[in-house]
Amino acid sequence: MRGGHEVVLLMGPPGAGKGTQANLLAAERGLVQLSTGAMLRDHVKRGTELGARAKAIMDEGTLVPDDIIIGMVRAELDELEPIRVLLDGFPRTPVQAAALDELLDGYGAKVDAAIELVVDEAELVRRLVGRAEQEGRSDDNEETIRKRMQVYLEQTRPLLDYYGEQRKLVSVDGVGTAQEVFQRVVAALGEEAA
Numbered sequence: 001m002r003g004g005h006e007v008v009l010l011m012g013p014p015g016a017g018k019g020t021q022a023n024l025l026a027a028e029r030g031l032v033q034l035s036t037g038a039m040l041r042d043h044v045k046r047g048t049e050l051g052a053r054a055k056a057i058m059d060e061g062t063l064v065p066d067d068i069i070i071g072m073v074r075a076e077l078d079e080l081e082p083i084r085v086l087l088d089g090f091p092r093t094p095v096q097a098a099a100l101d102e103l104l105d106g107y108g109a110k111v112d113a114a115i116e117l118v119v120d121e122a123e124l125v126r127r128l129v130g131r132a133e134q135e136g137r138s139d140d141n142e143e144t145i146r147k148r149m150q151v152y153l154e155q156t157r158p159l160l161d162y163y164g165e166q167r168k169l170v171s172v173d174g175v176g177t178a179q180e181v182f183q184r185v186v187a188a189l190g191e192e193a194a
């Protein structure tokens with residue numbers, strides 16, 4: 001937490017509850033929540049050019065190109081002083097993680113903690129199918145879900161080692177009610193800070 005900055009990442013596979021925990025934690029710690037998935041869905045809703053391009057990629061379950069995502073995050077971070085942010089769904093690739101470090105370095109900030117929500121695959125699929133029925137997200141169908149899991153395992157999961165090696169990784173059991181998981185997240189972050 002240098003110079004009043006605080007940067008926390010929420011990581012985990014699709015369906016792990018990143019969005020819910022990001023909401024709760026951002027409110028608790030006074031952080032601005034930046035969700036790249038929500039930003040992209042907003043572009044789709046507003047019918048922007050980026051939205052049109054992103055929709056096809058999101059519906060397929062693969063990743064939007066790094067340069068687009070990094071540009072989006074940079075524009076948001078540029079508005080913040082100090083940088084007090086909870087990043088949900090970013091970084092998702094090693095290129096994004098390196099770009100984030102470089103961006104933060106430019107502000108005199110750094111990643112303070114990366115929280116991993118741990119949920120087994122059967123539970124993830126069950127949740128995502130439930131979310132598809134409730135929210136009607138067009139990327140919550142079985143084929144896309146399977147693709148998103150695969151993309152997570154191949155491209156994003158290696159980042160856990162990256163943050164683990166820096167002793168920034170905080171792994172939390174993500175099974176339970178939102179409040180139960182949140183209590184664990186807060187407790188784990190407290191230990192980290194101690």
Ligand code: AMP
Nearest residue numbers: 036037057058062063064069089090092
């Ligand atoms: P999410 O809401 O985080 O599950 O993201 C939904 C979809 O948006 C993903 O499946 C990707 O297609 C895209 N997306 C979100 N964040 C990123 C990111 N950091 N890098 C690349 N694509 C992303």
